[in-house]
Amino acid sequence: xxxxxxxxxxxxxxxxxxxxxxxxxxxxxxxxxxxxxxxxxxxxxxxxxxxxxxxxxxxxxxxxxxxxxxxxxxxxxxxxxxxxxxxxxxxxxxxxxxxxxxxxxxxxxxxxxxxxxxxxxxxxxxxxxxxxxxxxxxxxxxxxxxxxxxxxxxxxxxxxxxxxxxxxxxxxxxxxxxxxxxxxxxxxxxxxxxxxxxxxxxxxxxxxxxxxxxxxxxxxxxxxxxxxxxxxxxxxxxxxxxxxxxxxxxxxxxxxxxxxxxxxxxxxxxxxxxxxxxxxxxxxxxxxxxxxxxxxxxxxxxxxxxxxxxxxxxxxxxxxxxxxxxxxxxxxxxxxxxxxxxxxxxxxxxxxxxxxxxxxxxxxxxxxxxx
Numbered sequence: 001x002x003x004x005x006x007x008x009x010x011x012x013x014x015x016x017x018x019x020x021x022x023x024x025x026x027x028x029x030x031x032x033x034x035x036x037x038x039x040x041x042x043x044x045x046x047x048x049x050x051x052x053x054x055x056x057x058x059x060x061x062x063x064x065x066x067x068x069x070x071x072x073x074x075x076x077x078x079x080x081x082x083x084x085x086x087x088x089x090x091x092x093x094x095x096x097x098x099x100x101x102x103x104x105x106x107x108x109x110x111x112x113x114x115x116x117x118x119x120x121x122x123x124x125x126x127x128x129x130x131x132x133x134x135x136x137x138x139x140x141x142x143x144x145x146x147x148x149x150x151x152x153x154x155x156x157x158x159x160x161x162x163x164x165x166x167x168x169x170x171x172x173x174x175x176x177x178x179x180x181x182x183x184x185x186x187x188x189x190x191x192x193x194x195x196x197x198x199x200x201x202x203x204x205x206x207x208x209x210x211x212x213x214x215x216x217x218x219x220x221x222x223x224x225x226x227x228x229x230x231x232x233x234x235x236x237x238x239x240x241x242x243x244x245x246x247x248x249x250x251x252x253x254x255x256x257x258x259x260x261x262x263x264x265x266x267x268x269x270x271x272x273x274x275x276x277x278x279x280x281x282x283x284x285x286x287x288x289x290x291x292x293x294x295x296x297x298x299x300x301x302x303x304x305x306x307x308x309x310x311x312x313x314x315x316x317x318x319x320x321x322x323x324x325x326x327x328x329x330x331x332x333x334x335x336x337x338x339x340x341x342x343x344x345x346x347x348x349x350x351x352x353x354x355x356x357x358x359x360x361x362x363x364x365x366x367x368x369x370x371x
Contacts, residue, residue: 002063002076002153002186003028004049009058011044011210019044020210021058031180031187035197036207036233042190043158045207049188050077050156063153078147079156082163084139086131086146092118093127096145117149120182121175137168144179155180157189161196173199194234198222206230224358228348231279231355237310240280240320243350248272253347257316259295262342267357271347276356279346282323287311288337295320295338299330313338 004026011019019041026032034042047053049060051072059066067075086095094101097114105113118124121141131139140160147155157176161169177200180187189200197204198218206213206221206229214226225231231239244253244261248268252260253276261278288294297313297320308325313336322338330336347356 003061004154004186004188005059005061005064006045006049007059007061009045009048009060010056011041011048011053012056017056018210019048022210022212024205024212024215026186026188029184029186031177031189031200031202032205033189033191033197033201033203034205034207035191035194037192039209040207041210042192042207046156046158046188046190049075049154050079051075052079076153077156078150078152078154079158080140080143080147080160082159084131084143086139086142088131090130091127092123092129092131092134092142095131095142096123096127096149099146099150113149117145120148121145121179136164137172140164140172141175144176148179148183153186155185155187157187159191160189161191161193169193169196176200194236198234206233208233224355224361225279225346226355226358228277228279228353228355231346231348235281237282237321237323239346240282242278242280242315242318242320244276244278246271246274246276246347253278253345255295255315256318259315261295261340261345263345263347264342264357266361267345267347271356274356275350277348277350277353279348280320280340280344281346282310282321284344285320285322285338285340287322287324287326287328288339292337292339295340297336297338299332299334299336301332302330 006022006024009019009022010017022045034045036042044053048055051070055068059068061067062075093114096118097110100110100113118127121144123141123145126138161172164172173196191197201218203215203217204221205215208229214221214230221230221234225234242255244255246253246268251263251265251268253263254260295315297315300312300314303310308323309327311322311324313320349356
């Protein structure tokens with residue numbers, strides 16, 4: 001397959017720059033997911049790799065070869081689109097084998113290849129159908145088979161599951177990952193859906209307004225978000241944020257209203273008095289038993305999830321959500337207390353939005369390696 005190297009890549013439409021000097025290395029055989037909201041530049045970046053968008057500045061190299069001036073067909077990439085892009089007048093077999101026909105492959109060999117690839121994605125028995133006779137999931141399989149049959153160096157996926165229902169999206173996620181593993185492809189997958197990113201990626205690239213905010217494994221991005229943007233984007237339900245100030249002497253962060261949360265010494269070191277945003281993941285905090293100390297809140301409302309509940313509280317009129325397996329009853333406005341272990345407290349510089357706790361965790365990890 002192929003490495004992909006992206007160096008200082010920019011994209012502008014006139015005076016409007018939508019990708020701002022992106023640098024990224026994608027390794028041979030890796031499954032990378034580029035994740036972000038609509039308009040963040042993720043699809044534009046993918047299309048520049050494919051050659052479907054001209055690069056304004058910087059360079060893209062595939063397998064060590066700069067491809068800026070190469071035509072899309074010369075780059076060794078196969079792209080799977082959101083809208084399938086199938087030929088409606090052709091059968092499934094004709095759609096899958098079209099690239100081989102154009103390349104002049106003998107008919108018998110072409111039919112054998114089409115049958116083999118169609119079977120690998122569960123389309124055997126459907127080769128004589130037209131796209132209009134297929135379900136959305138089946139059409140997406142045809143699009144994937146058409147990409148696989150070209151034996152590309154790189155697979156590019158542009159939100160391919162967005163048009164499918166929730167159950168089918170899960171099935172197709174599994175299918176895409178199985179295909180990637182089976183053919184040892186280098187895959188780049190663009191989506192706005194964090195569940196797709198977390199379940200598919202070897203590494204995730206989180207984009208925001210044309211720049212990369214963080215690159216890391218799903219676990220790294222979830223456990224150690226680099227910025228408030230990443231912290232708020234990754235995780236469902238979303239992370240809670242409360243303003244506070246670090247007290248190094250007390251190894252605590254003091255929230256508005258005077259409540260204190262214990263923090264690690266590494267996170268506090270050198271930041272006494274710093275204004276911060278305190279991030280708390282709903283699943284990492286708990287409702288305290290009567291008499292326990294912690295974060296004082298008032299009950300607002302709850303959402304039933306079947307296996308648990310989302311409890312919505314207020315602290316100094318700021319929302320705090322707790323995801324709990326416990327099923328307790330509260331009256332509107334009833335006071336309660338939340339327990340927050342120090343490892344669950346994420347601290348972000350209020351001015352720069354950069355994480356202090358992620359930096360501390362990285363420093364501790366480096367110290368262990370060098371010990």
